[in-house]
Amino acid sequence: MYMKRWDADQESVAETPDLAALAALLADRTRAAICMALLDGGTWTAGELAEYAAVAPSTTTEHLNLLVAGGLLAEERQGRRRYVRLAGPETAETLENLAGLAPYRRVPVRSLAEANHRRALHHARTCYDHIAGALGVAIADAMTERGLLARDYGLVLTAAGADWLTALGLPDTAPADAHRAHVRTCLDWTVRRQHLSGAVGAALYRHALERAWLVKAVATRILTVTAAGRAAFRAQLGLPDEALFPSLTLPPPRG
Amino acid sequence: MYMKRWDADQESVAETPDLAALAALLADRTRAAICMALLDGGTWTAGELAEYAAVAPSTTTEHLNLLVAGGLLAEERQGRRRYVRLAGPETAETLENLAGLAPYRRVPVRSLAEANHRRALHHARTCYDHIAGALGVAIADAMTERGLLARDYGLVLTAAGADWLTALGLPDTAPADAHRAHVRTCLDWTVRRQHLSGAVGAALYRHALERAWLVKAVATRILTVTAAGRAAFRAQLGLPDEALFPSLTLPPPRG
DNA sequence: CGGATGATTCGGTGCTCACCGAAATGTTAT
DNA sequence: ATAACATTTCGGTGAGCACCGAATCATCCG
DSSP, rough: OOOOOOSSSTTTTEEEEEHHHHHHHHHHHHHHHHHHHHTSSOOOEEEHHHHHHHHHHHHHHHHHHHHHHHTEEEEEEETTTEEEEOHHHHHHHHHHHHHHHOOOOEEEEHHHHHHHHHHHHHHHHEEEEEHHHHHHHHHHHHHHHHTTTESSSEEOHHHHHHHHHHHHEEEEEEEEOOOOSSSSSOOOOTTTEEEEEEHHHHHHHHHHHHSEEEEEOOOOOOOEEEEHHHHHHHHHHHOOOHHHGGGGGGOOOOO | OOOOOOTSTTEEEEEEEOOHHHHHSSSHHHHHHHHHHHTOOOOOOOOHHHHHHHOHHHHHHHHHHHHHTTSEEEEEEEEEEEEEESSSSHHHHHHHHHHHHSEEEEEOSHHHHHHHHHHHHHHHHETTEEEEEHHHHHHHHHOOOHTEEEOOSEEHHHHHHHHHHHTTTTTTTOOTTTTSSSSSEEEEETTSSSEEHHHHHHHHHHHHTTTSEEEETTTOEEEEEEHHHHHHHEEEOOOOOHOOOGGGGGOOOOO
């Protein structure tokens, strides 16, 4: 009797998420460095990234082609120039989570300037669209301590927290995209502690920039706390000086 | 005048998260398959994984060495056999998030059995310690619709949701580890939709197993909904038949 | 219209690494 | 003890790929 062969036309293929392909994009040191650089949330040109990653422009082109094709980066062409940025917030969060899981690597520090740069990064930096580093962790801690965030029953903005945001002038931080949780944590790779991300984290960051509590350096992820910022963070959240002055920031813990 | 050189002993090295090293672990198809298999939350022997991944035992050994050394897997030796499992919930969540971001890959389906297997996986499966697949998404949707979860102001368990859990006999699902949010979403790679994870998701899964609403097949991630389960999910959440019968589950969307 | 600039294409090179098989190690069973 | 079994070690092979430089293309500027 004739049996129909299963491998016929109809359902002979299926689709599986290709985890290895995505990971392969990040498995190269240069591409990983590019992605980490773009975690500042900004838009870079191919040439800038080439210089940052210390590879030839031709090499950078190949990397960018892969990253864009893989959906990690979004690109925009203007004339002879190629601008790239991270594809979106989910990409940024996944990257930062991954970095939090990753082992540490010892890298040589070649100059005093570089040491200062690192110290500043550890103190306060952007994580795509919110605040990370010692300052970010201190903010999350202070908000929890003051009952603005509740860590004990899920991670939620409390009623007091919502009031506090309103008092700051953040109009309810409307849930524009339902896909993105309002309050979310992000594992900080400098201290391996949680800091505030999600829509609330992003709103807080924007607000701090608008009020000039923070200033972002160009072409880096470094944030600087202004005098006004220190006053505000002290008044609003009672942040200690350790969180407000880079010079008081300790080096990161051992890996 | 003598200037002290900076590259002296003191602070000449710093530590950076080695994203590329971590990603390299997942960048291999065999290792990725191993990790995906372990997403069932179970403990596998080296030999089982070798057969599953269709590589020589010696090759499997090398992969497991790397994955364990990289902190993704935890191992336990008993006599002549080596048991491995995912290192922890964060690892599982990051993996599933990554899979949700990954592109699809077309794979051949060689037999009717394999096609049925895939269909079953798409219908209901474990994601480490909670429920994923069409059933998992349907549960999250139904809970949101019934006001047990609120998606509009962060993702929180509502008061009604807490009551519902208590009525089910889940005693408040105590916040054992503060690091893990109670309610959390996990991007499902089959449907690219959110399902329920976190401590609440895990408690719900355990409860469903205890009450025999679900049965987990050995050595796979497949969950089967029992008759009692269908009754319970209908009564408790009003789940439609599409979510309760694998035969009604549609194939996954195009990548 | 040249000349400078940003990016790309292409060929070639060297290194890394996934894989296997055969032999070895150590453990459980007969 | 001996046999069966699970895993590991090691040497060797082949493929993939990150990298560069030189040439090319496209755009902007004087």
